[in-house]
Amino acid sequence: MSIYLSASLVCPVSSPPLENGVISVDDDGRILELIPACMAKERNLEDVRFLDGVLVPGLVNTHVHLELSHLKGKVEEGTGLPGFVRQIIEQRAADDNEISEAMKLADAEQYRNGIVAAGDISNQLISRSVKMDSAIYYQTFVETMGFNPAMADEIIARVRKLKQDFLPLTAAIAPHAPYSVSRPLFDLIRAEGNTTCITIHNQETAEENQFFQRKEGHFLDLYKFLGLDISFFQAQQLTSLQYFLPLMPDDVRILLVHNTFTSAQDIKFAVESGKDIYWCLCPNANLYIEKRLPNLKLFRQEGLKVTLGTDSLSSNHQLSILEEMKTLHFQAAIPFDELLRWATLNGAKFLGFDQQLGSFEIGKKPGINLITDMKEGTLQPETAIQRIL
Ligand SMILES: [Zn+2]
Known part of the structure; x- marks a missing residue:
C-alpha cells in the first residue's frame, strides 16, 4: 500500500525542493514516487497526509x-x-x-x-x-x-x-x-x-x-x-x-x-x-x-x-x-x-x-523527518524536528 505525505516544502536533497510536493512511500518507508504539486493535483490523489513544515530525509x-x-x-x-x-x-x-x-x-x-x-x-x-x-x-x-x-x-x-x-x-x-x-x-x-x-x-x-x-x-x-x-x-x-x-x-x-x-x-x-x-x-x-x-x-x-x-x-x-x-x-x-x-x-x-x-530518491529508505517552525525558508531558534517515518 502507498502512503502519500505532503508538506509546505519537500526537500529531496539530491534534486530541487518541491513546494507542496508529495512523497509516496510503501509500508516499509521505501520511496516510491516524488510528485510535484501540479501533478498531484492532476492525479486527484486521495488520502494525502498534509504536514505543516518541511519534509527532509533522515x-x-x-x-x-x-x-x-x-x-x-x-x-x-x-x-x-x-x-x-x-x-x-x-x-x-x-x-x-x-x-x-x-x-x-x-x-x-x-x-x-x-x-x-x-x-x-x-x-x-x-x-x-x-x-x-x-x-x-x-x-x-x-x-x-x-x-x-x-x-x-x-x-x-x-x-x-x-x-x-x-x-x-x-x-x-x-x-x-x-x-x-x-x-x-x-x-x-x-x-x-x-x-x-x-x-x-x-x-x-x-x-x-x-x-x-x-x-x-x-x-x-x-x-x-x-x-x-x-x-x-x-x-x-x-x-x-x-x-x-x-x-x-x-x-x-x-x-x-x-x-x-x-x-x-x-x-x-x-x-x-x-x-x-x-x-x-x-x-x-x-x-x-x-x-x-x-x-x-x-x-x-x-x-x-x-x-x-x-x-x-x-x-x-x-x-x-x-x-x-x-x-x-x-x-x-x-x-x-x-x-x-x-x-x-x-x-x-x-x-x-x-x-x-541521505536523500529522497526512488528505492531508498532514508527515513522522513518534519522540520517545523522555520520562517521563509530559514532556521529559527524555535525550529524543531519530528520523526515521521
Ligand atoms: Zn570526538
Whole structure:
C-alpha cells in the first residue's frame, strides 16, 4: 500500500525542493514516487497526509562517542582541549550499568531527533549491545591511541581483537588524533587495509599545531600528566594536518573531525593530496570545549564535502544534528539547503550508507523527518524536528 505525505516544502536533497510536493512511500518507508504539486493535483490523489513544515530525509551524525554519554553535564566548559582530555581521563570510569543506561538514552535521543545513521567512536566493547538493538545504522570506529612508539604492536593487536568482537557490527580501526598516535602506529593502521572509511580528530585546538610545529604548549603538560616521556618526539615544522595526512591510508574515505584551527593552506594541502576527504564540523562541541568555531567560510568552497557531528554528551548538551545546523546558521548565515546536504547526503556518502539513506530518491529508505517552525525558508531558534517515518 502507498502512503502519500505532503508538506509546505519537500526537500529531496539530491534534486530541487518541491513546494507542496508529495512523497509516496510503501509500508516499509521505501520511496516510491516524488510528485510535484501540479501533478498531484492532476492525479486527484486521495488520502494525502498534509504536514505543516518541511519534509527532509533522515539526518546523519558522522561523529559521536556513545560510550561517553554518562559524562553529560559533568565536564567543565571552556577549558581548551588539553584540559578537556584530562577531565575525560579523570572522570570516565563508571559502573557498567550506568554507562549502558546513558548510552541507551543517547541512542533514543538521536532517534527522536531524526538521526538515522551515525559514525560512533569506540575504544571499548561496551556500546556493542546498544548498537545491535538500535534502529539507527552505526558505523563503529575502533579508536586507536598510543603515542609511545614502543607500544605500537601491542596496541594494534588489542584494537584488531576489539574490531572482531564488534562483529556483526561494521567496525574500522581508526586513529584517535595525531597527538595520541605514534608514527609506527599510524603505519600499522594504514597497513591494516581494513575499511572503506576512516576518521581522525583534526586540529581541534591551536595547541595541536603548536605541538607539531614547535613542540611547545599545553600538550607537554598533558604528556607529563600521563607520565609519558616524549623525548623521542621532534618538532615537525609542519601543521598537524600536514604532518599526519600523508600517514593516512589512500583509497579510503577520510573524515577529518573538528577542523577548528585548519587554515586555507591546510585545506589546499589536503585537496592536493588526492585523498578522498570529508570535513566534519561539530560546532556545539567546539563552543563547549574551546569557545571557538572553525573558519566556516573556508569550508564552503566548491568541491569540499562537509558533514556534521554532535561529538559526545561530554562536550554537548544534546545529540541533535538540527541544533548543529542552527548554530552554523546563526553564526555564519549558511543557507538551509547547504546545511541540509551536510546533514544528510554527505554524511551518508562518507559512511557508505547512501544506497539507502541521505536523500529522497526512488528505492531508498532514508527515513522522513518534519522540520517545523522555520520562517521563509530559514532556521529559527524555535525550529524543531519530528520523526515521521
Ligand atoms: Zn570526538
